Amino acid sequence: MAEKIDLLPNPTEYPRKLLNLAVAMWFMVTTIGQWAFGIYILAFYGTSTVSGDFNRWNEVLPHGYVTGDWTGNLVVGIHVLLAAILVFGGPLQLLPSLRKLAPGAHRWLGRIYTTTAVIVATGGFVMVWTRGAVGDRGQHVSISIQTIYIIVFALLAWRHARARQFDKHRKWATRLFMVVSGVWFFRIGLMCWLVLNGGPAGFDPRTFSGPFLTTLAVFVYALPVSLLLLELYFYAQKAVKSVVITAVALLIFMVTALMAVGVFGAVAGMWLPRIG
Numbered sequence: 001m002a003e004k005i006d007l008l009p010n011p012t013e014y015p016r017k018l019l020n021l022a023v024a025m026w027f028m029v030t031t032i033g034q035w036a037f038g039i040y041i042l043a044f045y046g047t048s049t050v051s052g053d054f055n056r057w058n059e060v061l062p063h064g065y066v067t068g069d070w071t072g073n074l075v076v077g078i079h080v081l082l083a084a085i086l087v088f089g090g091p092l093q094l095l096p097s098l099r100k101l102a103p104g105a106h107r108w109l110g111r112i113y114t115t116t117a118v119i120v121a122t123g124g125f126v127m128v129w130t131r132g133a134v135g136d137r138g139q140h141v142s143i144s145i146q147t148i149y150i151i152v153f154a155l156l157a158w159r160h161a162r163a164r165q166f167d168k169h170r171k172w173a174t175r176l177f178m179v180v181s182g183v184w185f186f187r188i189g190l191m192c193w194l195v196l197n198g199g200p201a202g203f204d205p206r207t208f209s210g211p212f213l214t215t216l217a218v219f220v221y222a223l224p225v226s227l228l229l230l231e232l233y234f235y236a237q238k239a240v241k242s243v244v245i246t247a248v249a250l251l252i253f254m255v256t257a258l259m260a261v262g263v264f265g266a267v268a269g270m271w272l273p274r275i276g
């Protein structure tokens with residue numbers, strides 16, 4: 001009898017394969033997009049900083065380099081340069097093969113990643129409220145809320161790793177990755193919108209404000225949709241109903257397709273022209 005039951009096809013086998021495929025595609029698009037952002041950071045901020053041409057920062061940032069304000073300039077420099085560690089290191093940390101093959105490297109990169117995330121997010125918070133940033137108050141408040149998520153999730157990921165509670169650690173570390181990726185989601189979300197609309201819609205590109213940008217900031221930073229999707233994925237991993245697993249897989253495919261459009265838009269319309 002037991003053998004007969006074992007031979008019965010598992011009804012969730014194909015939905016699970018679909019879910020794994022959707023997540024693999026999502027991870028591929030995310031890695032390509034984040035590393036493209038990293039290459040831009042190194043090529044633009046890395047080269048201008050190393051060559052001492054700090055004024056180039058102002059081609060992109062309205063308050064990038066301010067003559068005489070050494071503290072503020074240092075905060076901006078640290079923020080943008082350390083950001084490269086996050087966008088290159090984040091996808092590596094999620095790779096199960098790296099965790100298995102080189103657990104020591106995973107632990108070290110994890111320590112560097114969480115510390116860097118807290119420094120970059122705190123620096124960003126200081127920049128928003130002392131130097132000003134593009135966008136309006138709603139966007140500034142939203143991204144500031146993300147600083148809190150980043151600090152709290154970094155602490156929780158680290159604490160569970162120390163306590164060797166690896167299932168909880170994996171979940172908090174992945175949540176941390178999602179909120180640290182907020183600024184990247186914002187950029188590719190905006191670029192996807194611009195590609196689909198054939199130009200700016202729902203906001204004023206001169207003031208960088210308007211309903212579309214406020215909505216994007218709220219759902220990327222303050223109430224991150226990325227966290228909601230992640231929780232759906234965690235739920236689907238344990239779900240027993242094929243329809244639930246399939247629905248989550250299809251949702252991840254759809255989001256991945258939109259992200260791919262956004263990555264294309266960001267590379268072609270934002271990052272390449274700045275370093276080209």
Ligand code: HEM
Pocket residue numbers: 041060061062063064079080083084086087117120121122123124125126127128132133134135143144146147150179180181183
């Ligand atoms: C933790 C992940 C973060 C990364 C990877 C990151 C990365 C970056 C990068 C690369 C830039 C340069 C902009 C460009 O060239 O497109 C930048 C600018 C900036 N970031 Fe962040 N950032 C992060 C988090 C934050 C947070 C949490 C805040 C605010 C609370 C923040 C505030 C800013 C501000 C104000 C600027 C200058 C842009 C402007 O003047 O409008 N960042 N960031």
